[in-house]
Amino acid sequence: MSENNERLEDYGLSQDNKPKTLFSRVGIVGAGSVGQNIARMVSSRGLDVIFLDLSQEKLDQAFIELAKELDRMIERWGMTNSEKLGILSRIKGTTDYKSFKDCDIVIEAIKSSTREHSHNVRADILKKIERYVSRDTIIATNSSTQVITELTADLTHKDRCVSFHFLTPEADARIVEIVKGLYTSQVAYDNTIKFANLIGKKVVPVKESPGIISTRLIVPFINEACEILMEGVGTMEDIDLTMKVGFGLPLGPFEMADKIGLDKILRWCENLYDEFGDLKYKSSPLLKKLVRANQWGRRTGRGFYEYNKDGVKITKNAFIGE
16 A cells, blocks of 8 residues: 555554544644644645634634635645635634544644743643543644753653644645653654654654754854844845855745744744853844844744735845845
């Protein structure tokens, strides 16, 4: 049987007396841009998705943004309207953790402002998830800078918890980083890998460390680009051009930062600097300047560059200056 014809039921946490297909329903906490991307990607694989946020207003806005993104995909990549409707039909919103009771995996994907706030809120979310899901349900965090062992210290069943990090900003990136925590069982870890394969992801197994691979590489990369710009070594456009044409990257550091979100990058900087104390993680003054002005990149229409309503780059941000 080919890989594409593998049965969903082959991916159960336990094959003993298993009453239903596993990995048929996925829960997501956080209906922001990351949660939306994950929901869209998972639903496009034919799985049901339940995503949770604090209010119905936030959920309604999330569905509006999801529909807009799918419309853009129809325009650019040829998705049909029926495919769009199919994806949206498999995604349900909720404000009640009880709705996760039949989920096979629940992924925490919230946005948080500071490291301390992030830890406390995420840990509390994982507790709430555990209260309502079945014993075999995998509980995961999408955070790259929070350590899963620390986040799950107060849970009753720590063995089914993992870090499951979709690369920002694209849930459609071909890889995920998966971390096995100190308490994570081999069964839960192996089945998380099977779930990743089921939704079309190549797994990068990483050892537990704040920032794991992707975030620890991207933060110094963007910080150093800011330093080069502030020193006047090159223009923003030429720094981006050097990395794209010279090294074959699809986006330069400033374009990449705008796509990820400058507010998110600043939080990563602060988290990693608090953890390691290494100056390479200390956030650039230029990055702080833009975040304080609420110029966070594509999402706000202005970051290092300015963007139109469709997220297309127009020009560099005059706020930065030469």
